[in-house]
Amino acid sequence: MATTGGPSSPLNIPPELKKEGSDWFAVFNPKVKRVLDVELIHTLTHESVVCCVRFSADGKYLATGCNHTAQIYDAETGIKTCVLSDESADKQRDLYIRSVCFSPDGKFLATGADKQIRIWDIEKRKIRNIFDGHQQEIYSLDFSQDGRLIVSGSADRTARIWDMVDGTSKILSIDDGESDGSGGPNSVANPNATATDAGVTSVVISPNGQLVAAGSLDAIVRIWDVNTGQLLKRLRGHQDSVYSVKFMPDGNELVSGSLDKTLRYWDVGGIGSGGASGSGSLVKNGKGDKGGLCTMSFTGHTDYVLSVAVSHDANWVVSGSKDRSVQFWDAKTASWQCMVQGHKNSVISVDLSPVSSLLATGSGDWEARIWSYNNI
Template identity: 75%
Template sequence: MSSVPSSVPNPFAKFSVLTVFFFFQFQFDRDRDLPHAPPEPKKERPDWFAVFNPKVKRVLDVTLVHTLIHESVVCCVRFSADGKYLATGCNRTAQIYDTKTGQKRCVLIDESAGKAGDLYIRSVCFSPDGKYLATGAEDKQIRIWDIAKKRIRNVFDGHQQEIYSLDFSLDGRLIVSGSGDKTARIWDMVDGTSKVLTINDPDSLNNDAGVTSAAISPNGQLVAAGSLDTVVRIWDVATGALVERLRGHRDSVYSVAFTPDGKGLVSGSLDKTLKYWDVSGLLTGGSKRKDGVANGKKDLEKTSQCTMNFVGHTDYVLSVAVSHDGQWVVSGSKDRGVQFWEAHSANVQCMLQGHKNSVITVDLSPTGNVLATGSGDWQARICESFTNPVTYLASD
């Protein structure tokens, strides 16, 4: 995917607490009147810091728990369904860590893969029962690993370019993949067959519509995919029919995530913004819209709308995640920052800084308030967030 931007910004570019604090002042309080600002709007530690938005009530606290050192860029992070483990993908290996202790539990590497050059694992995803880990790589293959045996159970072939995204259905029966070959595929875990969802769209802004991110809805009925042509597309799983195009981003869409109730979809883009889309109309009574899009009609009323824009990052948004309770949206960016957003208002609660390179990937635990990040600085990090009211202490 030639238009994928480099994950390595200028190594001499630095953020300071003061710089980020003044950024918040400018973004959220242009008149510089801060009567409601908390006495301590920042939390600073030797290798990371958080700056809290002085214009909203601070209800969140964040602390770094583990720093996981890797031997290459960390392309992806993903929690297991029970939140006990974190998988990471980097050059040639997928690694699994205990989220409580930070200890590495196993390393998965395909020794049969060619040794020449790099082979980055671009996506990882646990099966819901935690027995298997799916990995998607630059060699166009999806490998299904038996974690206990550290062996490959299945290899799914079919994509013509690198695989950038994987997501299991909640029942574990299906896995969706997104690739630079302009397709998403829905794979049957039992027999390995796939249904191809092709971006062959006359309305596409250009010919470069590689799929950068794909997600399956909680009810298993919809697949959403973000692509380089700025559009988010949604398909019906049962029929493979295109049911919606979401337009509004001004640059490539790099990440998509459904809300836990399946009624919303969050997208992150190289235009430096996130968007929240109301897709509830696709859950019921969506057949008319489905038929219209599939037949190329453009005169039907659009059922899905962008209801919120999340503005605050200063560079590409590379990854987004939604908390298990739907209260928070988290994003990672080429600006090296991670932002916690209030999902109901699109207000920033806080910004984390600490990675020394782009934050390529973020994930939130399905069971608790735990955040994982992966970066071009060869590190993954695990943080805990607390949503009880915060007492501002001089030690913050």
């Protein structure tokens, strides 16, 4: 399994290996050829912690989630175009919007905060649907590329697949006897886990709409079949909670980020029918299954990895960390290309534009930022 070290302190770095802005800097890896340039484009000031950032499918807009409001910005100009706030919510209590996701046609924005998923009509600035069912806070949302389904992950230890037309849902439970948190042989993935520690932190639907992957507090990544709801695979390797999962564009690989300070790259092409080469047959859990092998580990962050993203050309993996940095990794080799630092608190969320070379970051410093990254 490939593994490579991360950047050292920015002190004493030769000028050709660093770039400095007014309130940010980038450091480039001296051991690999420099092929990227990074630039800060916009700083978007918010009124609370920025919990999540997400580009629209056409890359024209960026949505952010913070306390009580979701906001939409023009990604090119940085101008705020829309603020969405549920007027019926109790303003005296915190209501952090932990996940936002545009529908593929750009007409709707799904937000997850408390136990409800709110589907907003962006043009009308009004709630179109509310999906009820989760028993605890919602941490993550993702639309299928055809816009027909939305998947959610919650602290209640379940993921759900929702039908956008009729609002019905299918429960994907992680209470599968493998992570009971009792300290017995089944809880080796995270020895510090307790029975309530299996909350679902991150969900993603594969590009072809066949698989759902979820990261969990119990350090396991699980993959289900969308159509049947059957659990197909558990990906083990992380030593602490998994906070973020993303499929590569072809659906044959998956990237995960963890509180163990690492990212992992998984071959999932043989699981179910999720990959481009999938046969459509279900894969039984057990030894000798096709797919599910960790092929690379990305090491270099000095604190929790809180969010991961992948570029539309499949060349780059980007991660945001509690160490306040963003790192660009070569998706083929797991070597780091550059480390960007500008936020004054944890980088809670990162996203890459689906069509262009833009990066968005959201932080505990009450700012979201839009960056460009370009080949040189």
